[in-house]
Amino acid sequence: MKQIAEAISSVLETAKQETKAPxxxxxxxxxxxxxxxxxxxxxxxxxKWFSLIDKVYSETTLWLAWEQVQSNKGSAGIDQISIExxxxxxxxxxxxxxxxxxxxxxxxQAVKRVYIPxxxxxxxxxxxxxxxxxxxxxxxxLVIEPIFENEFLESSYGFRPMRGCKDALREVDNLLxxxxxxxxxxxxxxxxxxxxxxxxxxxLESKISDGKLLDLIESYLKQDIVDGLERWTPETxxxxxxxxxxxxxxxxLHPLDQMLNQEGYQSVRYADDFVILCKSQEEAExxxxxxxxxxxxxxxxxxxxxxxxxxxxxxxxxxxxxxYRFEAGRRFVRKKxxxxxxDKVRAKTKRSRSGSLKEIIKDxxxxxxxxxxxxxxxxxxTFKGNDGFVRRRLRAxxxxxxxxxxxxxxxxxxxxxxxxxxxxxxxxxxHEAWAVACQSR
Numbered sequence: 001m002k003q004i005a006e007a008i009s010s011v012l013e014t015a016k017q018e019t020k021a022p023x024x025x026x027x028x029x030x031x032x033x034x035x036x037x038x039x040x041x042x043x044x045x046x047x048k049w050f051s052l053i054d055k056v057y058s059e060t061t062l063w064l065a066w067e068q069v070q071s072n073k074g075s076a077g078i079d080q081i082s083i084e085x086x087x088x089x090x091x092x093x094x095x096x097x098x099x100x101x102x103x104x105x106x107x108x109q110a111v112k113r114v115y116i117p118x119x120x121x122x123x124x125x126x127x128x129x130x131x132x133x134x135x136x137x138x139x140x141x142l143v144i145e146p147i148f149e150n151e152f153l154e155s156s157y158g159f160r161p162m163r164g165c166k167d168a169l170r171e172v173d174n175l176l177x178x179x180x181x182x183x184x185x186x187x188x189x190x191x192x193x194x195x196x197x198x199x200x201x202x203x204l205e206s207k208i209s210d211g212k213l214l215d216l217i218e219s220y221l222k223q224d225i226v227d228g229l230e231r232w233t234p235e236t237x238x239x240x241x242x243x244x245x246x247x248x249x250x251x252x253l254h255p256l257d258q259m260l261n262q263e264g265y266q267s268v269r270y271a272d273d274f275v276i277l278c279k280s281q282e283e284a285e286x287x288x289x290x291x292x293x294x295x296x297x298x299x300x301x302x303x304x305x306x307x308x309x310x311x312x313x314x315x316x317x318x319x320x321x322x323x324y325r326f327e328a329g330r331r332f333v334r335k336k337x338x339x340x341x342x343d344k345v346r347a348k349t350k351r352s353r354s355g356s357l358k359e360i361i362k363d364x365x366x367x368x369x370x371x372x373x374x375x376x377x378x379x380x381x382t383f384k385g386n387d388g389f390v391r392r393r394l395r396a397x398x399x400x401x402x403x404x405x406x407x408x409x410x411x412x413x414x415x416x417x418x419x420x421x422x423x424x425x426x427x428x429x430x431h432e433a434w435a436v437a438c439q440s441r
Contacts, residue, residue: 077130127239
């Protein structure tokens, strides 16, 4: 096992130096044989792949999977085995996994359910598998992802190698500028929780004919979920937080991409969030009907309050996509994204917070820079007001420390601690960053 780990590290280091591609570019040569890679390019006989389970339980694949899981960190599952604890005996644990998968005795453990806060006080359920299951799921993903990546269309951007939110937003922007201003903004209701297991397995079976691998994937769909004292087996869905979930979600929506492409529609999809861009109202209305029919056939449901059609060149008829709002030829930051941002600033600038002001600003800056990096294409009015919000929070904190009454909007506080005061402390200002970015364009 130690020799395998050293060989993998050497290959991956070389891959990093030779290509800008993601980890997959380096691991393909370690997991996939030359014949498999050739078949991927030229097409496999019968369109189906056989004998893949041995690639999953290969010691090389498991070590690669462990390295990815380790780098992603994350919490312990219901067995309380953390990344650090697994690392201390990684060789033994991986050998056990190898043997159990090879013999067909491996059984996934239950998923621990936790909740993460959402805007508006709501909570999103998240599943945390045990470390061993995360490793096996990553191994499966490493083996089968190239098969489906070879099939996915250009209109799909979510959770795919070398693709991301900014690419999807850029394509939407290009289509709008090309005159595709009638938009169907579709939202699938509780998509990850409602994917039908049988139909999903059928899609996997259309490309994979390895019964042991299919059984292993299905066992992950049927993993028990533990929420406090409650425990149940899900009948639909794939838990958010599971390594395989994004790939499985893309696989199930691939036929939707195909249908829209065959019908000649321009669409952009990021996981379960997608828009269809058309040049006329009639075309958009027809597209919405076709999506409704497809969704019904594939046993999903459109959210009635979040799915709409409109001419986004008109004020008040815009649409939201990946944190932005597109309306009247402009991009804005959607209200929900602004709320989330302000909540994060509030959490970092509590009046009871310890540490010097310079330390607090140093803690704030990476978040402010990251937010600007994503939303820098929003309308210019976005940045000045939000910079002011950050400074008001800091002024309120200073007043509290000086045992003085008042909020950050206090005019005296503004005079005593002007914008220049925070500039000297190197507070990142997005309005200034936007102005600089505009000059360089």
